[in-house]
Amino acid sequence: MSVAKPLPHDAARLHVTGTARYIDDIPVPAGCLHLAFGLSPVARGRLTHVDLAAVRAAPGVALVLTAADLVRPADCSPSAHDEPLLAEDEVHYAGQPIFLVAADSHLAARKAAALAQIDISPLPAILSISDALAANSRFEDGPRIYGRGDPDAELATAEIVTEGEIEIGGQEHFYLESQAALALPQEGGDMIVHSSSQHPTEIQHKVADALGVPMHGVRVEVRRMGGGFGGKESQGNALAIACAVVAQMTDRPAKMRYDRDDDFTITGKRHDFRIAYKVGHDAQGKISALVFEQFCRCGWSMDLSLPVADRAMLHADNAYWLEHVRITSHRLKTNTQSATAFRGFGGPQGMVGIERVLDHVAHVVGRDGTAVRKCNFYGAPADRSDQGALPPGGAAASPQSISAKAIYNGTRTPYGMEVTDFILDDLVARLESSSAYAERRQAVAAFNAQNAVIKKGLALSPVKFGISFTLTHLNQAGALVHVYQDGSIHLNHGGTEMGQGLFQKVAQVAASRFGVGLEAVKITATDTAKVPNTSATAASSGSDLNGMAVRAACDTIRDRIAVFLAERTQSDPTDIVFADGMVRVGGLEMPFAQAAKEAWMGRVSLSATGFYKTPDIVWDRIRGTGRPFYYFAYGAAVTEVAIDTLTGENRILRADILHDAGASLNPALDIGQVEGGYVQGAGWLTMEELVWDQTGRLRTHAPSTYKIPAASDTPDIFNVSLYDTPNAADTIYRSKAVGEPPLMLGISALLALSDACAACGPCYPALDAPATPERILAAVARARGALP
Amino acid sequence: MTKTHVSLTVNGEKKDVLVDPRELLIHTLREQMDITGPHIGCETSHCGACTVDLDGKSVKSCTMFTVQAEGADVTTIEGLGSPDGLHVLQEAFKENHGLQCGYCTPGMITRAHRLLQENPNPTEEEVRFGMAGNLCRCTGYQNIVKSVLAAASEMNSAKEAAE
Ligand code: FES
Ligand code: FES
Numbered sequence: 009m010s011v012a013k014p015l016p017h018d019a020a021r022l023h024v025t026g027t028a029r030y031i032d033d034i035p036v037p038a039g040c041l042h043l044a045f046g047l048s049p050v051a052r053g054r055l056t057h058v059d060l061a062a063v064r065a066a067p068g069v070a071l072v073l074t075a076a077d078l079v080r081p082a083d084c085s086p087s088a089h090d091e092p093l094l095a096e097d098e099v100h101y102a103g104q105p106i107f108l109v110a111a112d113s114h115l116a117a118r119k120a121a122a123l124a125q126i127d128i129s130p131l132p133a134i135l136s137i138s139d140a141l142a143a144n145s146r147f148e149d150g151p152r153i154y155g156r157g158d159p160d161a162e163l164a165t166a167e168i169v170t171e172g173e174i175e176i177g178g179q180e181h182f183y184l185e186s187q188a189a190l191a192l193p194q195e196g197g198d199m200i201v202h203s204s205s206q207h208p209t210e211i212q213h214k215v216a217d218a219l220g221v222p223m224h225g226v227r228v229e230v231r232r233m234g235g236g237f238g239g240k241e242s243q244g245n246a247l248a249i250a251c252a253v254v255a256q257m258t259d260r261p262a263k264m265r266y267d268r269d270d271d272f273t274i275t276g277k278r279h280d281f282r283i284a285y286k287v288g289h290d291a292q293g294k295i296s297a298l299v300f301e302q303f304c305r306c307g308w309s310m311d312l313s314l315p316v317a318d319r320a321m322l323h324a325d326n327a328y329w330l331e332h333v334r335i336t337s338h339r340l341k342t343n344t345q346s347a348t349a350f351r352g353f354g355g356p357q358g359m360v361g362i363e364r365v366l367d368h369v370a371h372v373v374g375r376d377g378t379a380v381r382k383c384n385f386y387g388a389p390a391d392r393s394d395q396g397a398l399p400p401g402g403a404a405a406s407p408q409s410i411s412a413k414a415i416y417n418g419t420r421t422p423y424g425m426e427v428t429d430f431i432l433d434d435l436v437a438r439l440e441s442s443s444a445y446a447e448r449r450q451a452v453a454a455f456n457a458q459n460a461v462i463k464k465g466l467a468l469s470p471v472k473f474g475i476s477f478t479l480t481h482l483n484q485a486g487a488l489v490h491v492y493q494d495g496s497i498h499l500n501h502g503g504t505e506m507g508q509g510l511f512q513k514v515a516q517v518a519a520s521r522f523g524v525g526l527e528a529v530k531i532t533a534t535d536t537a538k539v540p541n542t543s544a545t546a547a548s549s550g551s552d553l554n555g556m557a558v559r560a561a562c563d564t565i566r567d568r569i570a571v572f573l574a575e576r577t578q579s580d581p582t583d584i585v586f587a588d589g590m591v592r593v594g595g596l597e598m599p600f601a602q603a604a605k606e607a608w609m610g611r612v613s614l615s616a617t618g619f620y621k622t623p624d625i626v627w628d629r630i631r632g633t634g635r636p637f638y639y640f641a642y643g644a645a646v647t648e649v650a651i652d653t654l655t656g657e658n659r660i661l662r663a664d665i666l667h668d669a670g671a672s673l674n675p676a677l678d679i680g681q682v683e684g685g686y687v688q689g690a691g692w693l694t695m696e697e698l699v700w701d702q703t704g705r706l707r708t709h710a711p712s713t714y715k716i717p718a719a720s721d722t723p724d725i726f727n728v729s730l731y732d733t734p735n736a737a738d739t740i741y742r743s744k745a746v747g748e749p750p751l752m753l754g755i756s757a758l759l760a761l762s763d764a765c766a767a768c769g770p771c772y773p774a775l776d777a778p779a780t781p782e783r784i785l786a787a788v789a790r791a792r793g794a795l796p
Numbered sequence: 797m798t799k800t801h802v803s804l805t806v807n808g809e810k811k812d813v814l815v816d817p818r819e820l821l822i823h824t825l826r827e828q829m830d831i832t833g834p835h836i837g838c839e840t841s842h843c844g845a846c847t848v849d850l851d852g853k854s855v856k857s858c859t860m861f862t863v864q865a866e867g868a869d870v871t872t873i874e875g876l877g878s879p880d881g882l883h884v885l886q887e888a889f890k891e892n893h894g895l896q897c898g899y900c901t902p903g904m905i906t907r908a909h910r911l912l913q914e915n916p917n918p919t920e921e922e923v924r925f926g927m928a929g930n931l932c933r934c935t936g937y938q939n940i941v942k943s944v945l946a947a948a949s950e951m952n953s954a955k956e957a958a959e
Pocket of ligand 2: 184234235507894895896897898899900901931932933934935
């Protein structure tokens with residue numbers, strides 16, 4: 009069987025030779041137009057005068073469009089129909105497209121776009137979380153509130169109450185391939201669109217809408233993306249629509265790729281958050297009540313902000329039992345880029361909130377952070393201060409000593425979902441031992457006692473991440489499989505390949521179902537004409553959903569072959585075996601290719617679709633109750649860092665990770681996801697800083713000013729293993745989703761830096777993210793009591 | 797604008813092109829020669845996706861005017877090997893999972909190739925710092941570093957065997 013094997017990425021051979029094609033590499037037909045947007049330099053204002061004469065007159069320019077020139081309104085929003093392709097009367101953020109240039113080259117279009125004379129009469133811009141709160145500028149009528157119990161009453165009687173607040177910065181996706189699309193007009197007004205998109209069906213839908221044709225008039229193809237990370241879930245809509253509109257008007261092919269600066273300036277990023285907390289706990293650090301207030305900066309349009317903010321609320325517990333809890337979420341509307349999906353989809357911000365709480369509580373009670381975390385785990389022995397730990401089962405404890413208090417922590421999330429697959433006790437124990445956590449805790453303390461300038465920090469943080477789209481209807485997938493008469497197999501499904509290895513994993517499933525080698529399976533580009541009505545490849549769900557859909561399609565064909573061959577041998581079709589390239593039934597044995605040929609000769613259909621929908625999920629996002637997730641994926645990381653207390657400079661010295669991918673479909677690809685996710689998560693929380701100036705312009709709009717981790721920034725020692733245990737839920741070969749969860753392992757880097765800062769003095773350092781040298785210096789000063 | 801004639805060698809082949817004085821080498825390679833292995837990631841010399849080898853040095857081809865490459869000898873990823881005949885480094889990146897989305901890969905391998913010419917026996921740290929001008933957003937670099945080290949030891953043992 010080819011599942012569970014560490015096979016290379018499906019297109020590895022093409023990638024290493026530079027022959028894998030991205031949108032910008034596809035040869036275009038003659039006469040192709042190249043597009044560029046003209047952008048608003050102002051965060052908010054009324055368009056008073058738009059003079060594009062110089063743009064139109066520039067060399068190579070074929071067409072210039074403003075909103076008024078569009079035959080029909082073109083909207084780019086994935087949710088609320090609130091994102092016109094081109095600004096109408098008002099601009100809502102600095103970077104918003106106002107007009108569109110089509111020219112005979114990329115450079116000609118960009119140069120022309122710079123010649124516009126645009127007068128904007130500025131309006132007061134709402135830029136920050138504080139601005140938005142002051143103006144009550146928000147999405148939805150008011151904050152969403154999830155919770156249970158009576159946190160206020162519990163806080164009033166808590167032994168200790170700890171309060172604080174953390175600022176969490178956003179994050180630019182920085183997919184190495186910037187956004188791109190290519191539209192090819194066809195006969196009869198049809199349109200083919202190549203798009204670097206995680207969501208071909210949405211591109212099809214939005215393009216059809218903008219062109220005024222039914223969805224059947226638009227075909228969208230996505231072979232691969234040069235990285236997506238959520239940034240190509242909705243942010244590619246504008247380019248695809250622009251290309252299609254120009255192609256329709258001119259009957260010429262049209263291509264658009266964002267220059268990197270434009271990509272930064274136009275597209276949405278990870279939502280930045282402020283999270284305030286008030287927690288009641290005992291002297292051991294056991295939490296009795298917790299109140300969170302999450303402030304989420306959504307930008308100018310709704311985009312995917314509501315489900316992102318929901319998911320932040322759904323991960324405000326991470327791995328911990330919160331008996332009395334309230335989470336209030338404010339979705340704030342600001343005059344900035346419309347923040348969007350980014351690996352983890354709000355979950356990471358919610359998780360940073362609760363991990364910050366645990367860090368703060370551990371500091372207040374003076375215990376090791378890992379010990380405090382473990383006593384708050386779901387289902388952990390209820391380590392109440394007056395009782396000490398009770399043994400599992402509570403057998404040794406007399407009824408009196410238990411009194412009215414629980415023996416174990418509860419296992420129900422704040423939103424009412426029972427956590428039945430909790431594996432963190434064992435996973436964390438294994439990681440503590442493999443990473444020599446206790447010894448290194450002592451070594452770090454000894455180092456810090458001897459060194460005044462360089463301080464080290466160490467932290468362990470767990471991840472529990474819910475798998476499924478919280479919009480229940482998105483949890484479906486389709487596949488199309490053909491077996492040709494020579495036994496070769498054509499595979500197609502609705503998932504898209506952005507580097508995560510989805511295509512290879514799904515091909516491994518198909519090869520395993522037919523018992524053939526992977527070379528028999530042809531992986532083909534995602535295509536809305538082959539599999540319709542697909543969901544975005546997002547929420548880590550790609551292989552769960554598409555793997556199952558492909559299995560269903562393969563099994564339909566297998567069953568047909570089985571019935572056909574069993575009839576010939578008078579045997580039971582359920583006895584058929586597809587293995588090692590052979591088909592065996594009732595004493596008959598033949599190569600798979602021969603079975604395919606004979607089935608074809610016997611007039612058996614060798615083509616099938618497959619469909620899958622995730623079972624058992626129900627969710628009411630207004631009340632905040634139900635079972636939004638099919639299962640949870642887990643992991644934990646230990647990170648060790650060093651800081652220079654004079655400059656704030658810092659390094660990750662070592663990271664140890666144990667991550668749960670269930671029974672991995674491909675351990676090599678999964679480990680790659682874990683390593684990449686950790687580095688991306690640590691980058692977000694340590695070095696990647698987005699800075700907007702007072703007028704709302706993003707000043708970190710290129711890699712010259714926005715720093716993502718380089719090879720020299722990653723840990724010197726980096727140990728990554730998979731917790732190789734089958735998923736308790738019935739997923740494809742009992743594997744688990746692995747795209748997003750590892751990103752949150754990077755939270756341990758922030759916590760380790762906090763630990764290093766805390767080594768500088770008696771006070772809590774309250775380190776914000778990203779922990780840039782400036783913030784580290786401030787946190788060191790706070791630890792020393794020199795800053796409030 | 798008057799165009800300038802430039803002659804250069806690309807992947808062993810002599811090429812003559814007419815270019816605008818401000819045309820960048822990456823654009824000439826991709827648009828005039830259909831050499832699309834070197835990718836565009838930033839066009840400001842920070843990401844390394846466009847890395848080529850020019851007269852024995854790693855060069856970000858978005859940082860150089862084509863007219864500056866007059867007479868130069870340029871090697872791109874296409875000049876290192878082909879899908880049917882992989883270079884040791886290409887094989888190593890494939891086998892050690894040194895790529896995910898693959899967008900950075902041609903630049904990475906081209907850079908790694910020069911790095912191993914400059915330092916055939918690098919330590920892990922030397923690889924990390926020697927490759928720090930090439931960004932990858934997907935892999936976390938672990939497998940990239942592993943790939944380069946694997947290729948180095950492969951190339952060294954081949955050299956020893958030959959001696
Ligand atoms: S495109 Fe040349 S360095 Fe980024
Ligand atoms: S593999 Fe995607 S950028 Fe390196």
